[in-house]
Amino acid sequence: MSGLTLQGLGLTRNGRAVLSGVDLRIAPGEFVGLLGPNGAGKTTLLRAALGLLPADGRSSLADLPEAARARVAAFVAQGRHIAWPMPVDSLVALGRIAHPGAARAADRAAIDRAIVALGLQGLRHRQATELSGGEQARVLIARALAQDTPILFADEPIAGLDPAAQIEVMRLFRDLAGQGRTVLASLHDLGLAARFCSRLVLLHEGRLVADGCPSEVLTPANIAQVFGITAHLSQGPDGLVYQALDLIARPRPSRG
Numbered sequence: 471m472s473g474l475t476l477q478g479l480g481l482t483r484n485g486r487a488v489l490s491g492v493d494l495r496i497a498p499g500e501f502v503g504l505l506g507p508n509g510a511g512k513t514t515l516l517r518a519a520l521g522l523l524p525a526d527g528r529s530s531l532a533d534l535p536e537a538a539r540a541r542v543a544a545f546v547a548q549g550r551h552i553a554w555p556m557p558v559d560s561l562v563a564l565g566r567i568a569h570p571g572a573a574r575a576a577d578r579a580a581i582d583r584a585i586v587a588l589g590l591q592g593l594r595h596r597q598a599t600e601l602s603g604g605e606q607a608r609v610l611i612a613r614a615l616a617q618d619t620p621i622l623f624a625d626e627p628i629a630g631l632d633p634a635a636q637i638e639v640m641r642l643f644r645d646l647a648g649q650g651r652t653v654l655a656s657l658h659d660l661g662l663a664a665r666f667c668s669r670l671v672l673l674h675e676g677r678l679v680a681d682g683c684p685s686e687v688l689t690p691a692n693i694a695q696v697f698g699i700t701a702h703l704s705q706g707p708d709g710l711v712y713q714a715l716d717l718i719a720r721p722r723p724s725r726g
């Protein structure tokens with residue numbers, strides 16, 4: 471199983487640094503939540519780390535040849551457009567393109583595992599384009615899972631899912647990390663991030679401003695500085711409990 475190393479990752483768009491000097495090492499077995507407000511640079515970081523955007527600095531993934539990279543890292547993108555009307559089963563099977571020489575039985579087993587993990591058994595013969603938004607989101611996570619890679623990146627994977635599906639996906643990612651995989655997911659639900667991630671990294675205006683266990687990162691001061699809100703934090707039986715309280719009355723920074 472491989473981890474991820476980023477060194478000095480940076481990216482400038484239209485003369486503005488949207489990602490600056492990001493150093494990050496994630497070991498196998500970690501489920502890391504990538505947090506930050508809209509526009510902080512989370513998607514940019516994920517895509518640059520995957521080598522999908524040209525960036526300054528180094529990424530251990532971007533250095534790999536394309537075919538090898540597809541066997542090492544899967545990516546659940548933020549955009550969830552499904553263009554082709556194909557059955558769920560066939561769409562999930564596309565994840566196996568990364569393993570061209572694999573035995574048919576291995577392909578079938580990986581597809582079945584992914585379908586079961588996302589609770590899609592009852593939908594597997596339906597046209598993916600005819601599913602609800604949340605159902606389509608689960609299908610796209612299943613496709614990434616079928617890729618059966620040691621590293622999984624997911625960009626807001628639980629956005630738009632119902633509360634049960636959110637918990638199921640967070641549990642699944644925690645379990646994948648428990649099997650020794652490296653999981654990095656951008657998240658806006660700080661409560662679920664606090665509960666399920668082993669580590670959180672906080673991005674603000676393109677820079678990593680905090681990195682550690684949930685109680686080290688989700689402090690009232692960090693939450694106020696980065697998200698502009700007050701929050702109540704306490705220790706519950708399952709770890710840190712987070713509750714958003716109110717806006718801090720100050721102008722939101724310009725995002726131009």
Ligand SMILES: Nc1ncnc2c1ncn2[C@@H]1O[C@H](COP(=O)(O)OP(=O)(O)OP(=O)(O)O)[C@@H](O)[C@H]1O
Nearest residue numbers: 483484488506507508509510511512513514515725
């Ligand atoms: N193609 C682009 N051209 C110019 N600027 C861009 C482009 N893509 C993103 N940006 C800018 O880069 C910054 C970071 O965007 P990014 O999508 O990485 O943020 P994010 O943290 O993923 O936000 P969100 O939570 O809203 O998804 C934003 O200010 C955005 O406007």
